[in-house]
Amino acid sequence: MLYLKDLTYHPAATPVPILKSVRLELAPQQLGLIVGPSGSGKSTLLEILAGLAKKTSGGLFWREQELTPDQLQQLAGLVFQFPERHFCGHTILEELRLGHPELGKERIDRALEAVKLDHISLNTSPRSLSGGQQRRLALAVQLIRQPVVLLLDEPTAGLDWSMRRQLISLLGELKKEWSLLIVSHEPGEVVGIADRCWTLDHGVLTEVNPESLIEKETIAQG
Numbered sequence: 001m002l003y004l005k006d007l008t009y010h011p012a013a014t015p016v017p018i019l020k021s022v023r024l025e026l027a028p029q030q031l032g033l034i035v036g037p038s039g040s041g042k043s044t045l046l047e048i049l050a051g052l053a054k055k056t057s058g059g060l061f062w063r064e065q066e067l068t069p070d071q072l073q074q075l076a077g078l079v080f081q082f083p084e085r086h087f088c089g090h091t092i093l094e095e096l097r098l099g100h101p102e103l104g105k106e107r108i109d110r111a112l113e114a115v116k117l118d119h120i121s122l123n124t125s126p127r128s129l130s131g132g133q134q135r136r137l138a139l140a141v142q143l144i145r146q147p148v149v150l151l152l153d154e155p156t157a158g159l160d161w162s163m164r165r166q167l168i169s170l171l172g173e174l175k176k177e178w179s180l181l182i183v184s185h186e187p188g189e190v191v192g193i194a195d196r197c198w199t200l201d202h203g204v205l206t207e208v209n210p211e212s213l214i215e216k217e218t219i220a221q222g
Contacts, residue, residue: 007058036200042183077142084134132163
């Protein structure tokens with residue numbers, strides 16, 4: 001169980017906290033969705049959970065153990081928005097082995113199988129993949145690290161409807177083995193596979209019923 005207790009983030013340069021007493025629980029093999037407008041603190045929350053930013057106050061726990069930023073970096077795998085812009089490897093194999101030169105073929109094959117890219121040659125350039133395949137490769141890069149929680153920032157941004165559906169289906173499969181926490185500015189198709197949902201507005205996190213987000217999405221589209 002990932003548990004956040006009264007987590008606050010208030011940099012000295014900002015007049016008010018970016019995150020205000022955030023409380024959140026996410027069990028193993030659950031998919032959580034946080035919906036909020038730009039500037040609401042979504043990406044900041046993911047960076048804190050990934051150990052890339054330090055909270056101002058409050059606690060982050062995994063199975064009753066309070067976690068340090070270093071421990072969070074081991075626990076969580078963060079996939080940024082538009083992760084394909086950060087690819088550095090000339091081939092899929094190079095991309096997966098960045099920072100892990102000793103990585104064995106078994107772990108590589110397992111990660112690629114999990115994201116359904118095991119049919120593509122390891123010598124393929126990441127730049128030549130489709131948009132949806134690039135997002136799946138970014139997931140494989142994190143799965144290689146064997147995290148407990150996957151954190152995704154706007155995972156379907158910029159994809160066409162077909163690629164979005166394929167990615168949503170994959171995320172539904174991944175939650176059978178991992179906990180996933182996704183942030184987005186709109187619920188979209190992700191809410192259909194979410195176990196728990198929250199809204200984040202001006203740093204305040206509020207749990208909501210997934211059905212209510214589906215209803216709002218239906219009204220907005222209608």
